[in-house]
Amino acid sequence: MSTSTETSGGSGGTPGSVSSSRRLALALRVVLALAVVVVAFLVLRETFDFLRNENANRLAVVGVAIGIGVGGVFALYWGMNRAVDWFPASFRESVRPYVFVGPCLVLLAVFLVYPVFNTLLTAFKDKHSHEFVGLDNFRFVFTDRNMLRSIRNTAAWIILVPACAVTIGLAFATLADRLRRGEAVAKSMIFLPMAISFAGASITWQLIYSYRPSGYGTNIGLLNGVMLGLGQEPVKWLQLQPWNNLLLMVIMIWIQTGFAMVVLSAAIKAIPDEIIEAARIDGASELQVFRRVVVPSILPSIVVVTTYMVINAMKVFDIVFVQPANAEANGTVVIAERMIKWFFLNGHDGRGAAIAVILFFAVIPVMIWNIRRFREEEAIR
Amino acid sequence: MSVSTVDPPVESAAQQGELEEVGRGGWFVRITIVVIVVLWMIPTLGVLITSFRPEALVDSSGWWTVLAHPFQAGAWTLENYDLAIRAGGFGNAFLNSLAVTIPSTVIPITIAAFAAYAFAWMEFRGRYVMFVIVVGLLVVPLQMALIPILRLYTQGVTLFGMQIFPDPHLDGTFLGVWMAHAGFGLPLAVYLLRNYIGSLPSSIIESAKIDGADNFTIFWRLVIPLSVPALAAFAIFQFLWVWNDLLVAYVFLGGAGQNRVLTVALRELVGARGENWHLLTSAAFISMALPLVVFFSLQKYFVRGLTAGSVKG
Numbered sequence: 001m002s003t004s005t006e007t008s009g010g011s012g013g014t015p016g017s018v019s020s021s022r023r024l025a026l027a028l029r030v031v032l033a034l035a036v037v038v039v040a041f042l043v044l045r046e047t048f049d050f051l052r053n054e055n056a057n058r059l060a061v062v063g064v065a066i067g068i069g070v071g072g073v074f075a076l077y078w079g080m081n082r083a084v085d086w087f088p089a090s091f092r093e094s095v096r097p098y099v100f101v102g103p104c105l106v107l108l109a110v111f112l113v114y115p116v117f118n119t120l121l122t123a124f125k126d127k128h129s130h131e132f133v134g135l136d137n138f139r140f141v142f143t144d145r146n147m148l149r150s151i152r153n154t155a156a157w158i159i160l161v162p163a164c165a166v167t168i169g170l171a172f173a174t175l176a177d178r179l180r181r182g183e184a185v186a187k188s189m190i191f192l193p194m195a196i197s198f199a200g201a202s203i204t205w206q207l208i209y210s211y212r213p214s215g216y217g218t219n220i221g222l223l224n225g226v227m228l229g230l231g232q233e234p235v236k237w238l239q240l241q242p243w244n245n246l247l248l249m250v251i252m253i254w255i256q257t258g259f260a261m262v263v264l265s266a267a268i269k270a271i272p273d274e275i276i277e278a279a280r281i282d283g284a285s286e287l288q289v290f291r292r293v294v295v296p297s298i299l300p301s302i303v304v305v306t307t308y309m310v311i312n313a314m315k316v317f318d319i320v321f322v323q324p325a326n327a328e329a330n331g332t333v334v335i336a337e338r339m340i341k342w343f344f345l346n347g348h349d350g351r352g353a354a355i356a357v358i359l360f361f362a363v364i365p366v367m368i369w370n371i372r373r374f375r376e377e378e379a380i381r
Numbered sequence: 382m383s384v385s386t387v388d389p390p391v392e393s394a395a396q397q398g399e400l401e402e403v404g405r406g407g408w409f410v411r412i413t414i415v416v417i418v419v420l421w422m423i424p425t426l427g428v429l430i431t432s433f434r435p436e437a438l439v440d441s442s443g444w445w446t447v448l449a450h451p452f453q454a455g456a457w458t459l460e461n462y463d464l465a466i467r468a469g470g471f472g473n474a475f476l477n478s479l480a481v482t483i484p485s486t487v488i489p490i491t492i493a494a495f496a497a498y499a500f501a502w503m504e505f506r507g508r509y510v511m512f513v514i515v516v517g518l519l520v521v522p523l524q525m526a527l528i529p530i531l532r533l534y535t536q537g538v539t540l541f542g543m544q545i546f547p548d549p550h551l552d553g554t555f556l557g558v559w560m561a562h563a564g565f566g567l568p569l570a571v572y573l574l575r576n577y578i579g580s581l582p583s584s585i586i587e588s589a590k591i592d593g594a595d596n597f598t599i600f601w602r603l604v605i606p607l608s609v610p611a612l613a614a615f616a617i618f619q620f621l622w623v624w625n626d627l628l629v630a631y632v633f634l635g636g637a638g639q640n641r642v643l644t645v646a647l648r649e650l651v652g653a654r655g656e657n658w659h660l661l662t663s664a665a666f667i668s669m670a671l672p673l674v675v676f677f678s679l680q681k682y683f684v685r686g687l688t689a690g691s692v693k694g
Binding site: 059061062065066068069070072073074077081093094096097098100101103104105107108110111112113114115116118119168171172175176178179186188189190192193194195196197198200201203204205206207208217218219220221222225254257259262263266270300301304307308311314315317336339340343344353356359360362363366367370 | 410411413414417418421422423424425427428431439440441442443444445476477479480483484485487488491492493495496498499500503504505508511513514515516517518519520521522523524525526528529530533555556559560561563564565567568569571572573576580596597600610611614617618621625626627644658661662665668669672673677
């Protein structure tokens with residue numbers, strides 16, 4: 001790509017003609033670049049008008065939308081990379097990294113960083129974010145009974161959900177790797193819940209946990225079906241404190257184990273066969289191979305998956321939120337659910353924002369741990 | 382095996398067999414897997430069975446009772462699906478979901494892959510700080526961002542009473558949803574991809590540089606093909622996330638317009654009465670169909686041959 005610049009410059013004979021041909025080439029480039037921008041703008045405007053057209057054929061609209069969305073992002077990078085090639089060679093390569101990370105940083109700045117500062121500010125303001133109220137909202141966060149309970153519950157979610165999901169996922173990935181046949185089928189079955197939305201999952205688990213008091217119809221939940229089959233009374237599972245928290249965690253474990261399993265399975269398969277074979281030939285037992293070879297090799301992936309799940313568990317709200325039973329009365333409150341509750345349902349911007357800020361700071365230890373790993377990895381290389 | 386301990390000659394033969402069997406599935410492996418799979422399938426099975434049962438039966442007997450006498454007349458029906466498809470206007474909603482999901486998957490992956498490569502293999506000022514900030518953003522709860530972004534889409538940016546960025550009219554458009562999903566998905570994408578791309582052997586990258594390849598070429602011709610498993614894995618998760626998302630689509634595309642997606646249509650089908658299980662279950666299965674197809678068709682990317690040897694640092 002950079003060769004074109006050199007050949008066009010070097011083709012001239014005398015120094016004078018070189019500079020004039022260079023100037024001409026530069027002018028042409030500027031005109032061309034401007035033309036490209038104008039044409040691109042016109043095309044984009046036309047397409048967006050088309051996409052807004054209510055009467056247009058839906059299939060055509062959708063096709064154009066997909067084409068623009070997918071093609072656009074590739075065109076962006078290709079275009080920017082070409083543009084950098086036209087820069088003076090002296091600082092071309094120091095600009096290029098910013099072209100690579102630039103779009104990422106811009107998007108993040110607009111969609112995450114700006115809202116974070118917006119929320120930080122709101123956390124110190126009153127209900128309708130008009131006036132500053134100092135630390136009032138934070139005082140509420142650390143004294144309200146339900147808030148304190150939600151902090152304890154979230155701590156349990158953070159520990160139990162990732163621990164169970166990663167353990168089961170790793171065990172399953174390891175075992176499934178040894179199947180001669182049916183590995184793909186078995187893995188798909190575990191992964192299947194990932195394809196269900198949280199709302200769908202809560203419908204799904206109603207078919208397990210559902211409870212109806214006698215006289216209000218048959219119990220159509222599986223667990224109570226089992227209880228009745230054993231001659232026991234049906235149980236209000238989701239109001240059974242504190243176990244109802246555990247039952248809700250089971251839903252998330254059910255969904256997320258597939259994630260852990262697929263990522264860890266990919267990592268296990270990336271371990272070169274020779275290493276494992278060599279360990280076996282040296283007489284290592286299967287357990288030793290697993291503990292001394294497999295786990296150390298996939299440790300980065302385990303860390304990534306666990307981090308992701310800890311953060312996910314911290315942010316969990318839909319599972320608790322869509323339950324028909326009242327979270328406050330049943331003691332199943334979690335931090336993120338409290339935030340939505342105060343922000344959207346109770347309309348108290350300040351308290352909602354303060355809870356969001358607490359959530360945000362709670363993850364800092366996880367981050368520090370990750371950053372340390374990132375640096376260690378750099379040092380090894 | 383117990384026989385082999387009695388008879389020495391057999392033992393050595395058995396041991397030899399065992400050596401070949403090592404790392405292969407024994408009974409323990411098979412039984413454990415079957416047990417986990419069955420446990421995991423029970424809830425889904427409940428939904429599948431319920432979705433094919435007549436409304437009256439769904440409400441009067443547990444879904445598992447049908448397993449006792451599965452061929453009884455009137456035990457099964459397709460009516461729920463018919464009702465769900467016709468009542469929900471699912472044709473357009475399905476297409477809209479595609480129009481939202483495909484770009485919302487491709488855009489963040491492309492952007493994140495470029496950034497991940499830069500963070501892993503390019504030298505520039507502020508590299509650590511930027512990466513740490515990106516990973517830190519993993520923790521920002523999505524819900525925290527919705528209201529500021531919606532204000533941005535409908536009002537532009539106003540600072541001290543002055544309009545510094547005009548109203549972009551992005552609410553209700555696909556572009557608005559793509560950018561929101563891309564923004565929200567980027568931290569995880571960058572984090573996962575940097576981890577993977579960073580673990581590629583440095584010798585490969587170095588030798589390509591010595592051969593005179595520029596960064597764009599290395600990225601496009603070398604890093605991307607080597608990272609297909611990670612890219613495919615993230616693509617699947619982002620696809621599922623966006624496809625199943627209700628909140629972002631509802632906030633930015635609205636509940637009633639032309640661009641209404643599948644989950645929003647589902648929600649409206651559910652309506653106020655949450656106990657319509659015959660409809661809920663069939664609708665849930667319709668929305669699951671495409672994610673399952675995607676997963677099954679991309680699964681080959683997880684196959685051993687693709688990653689073995691070439692990719693481990």
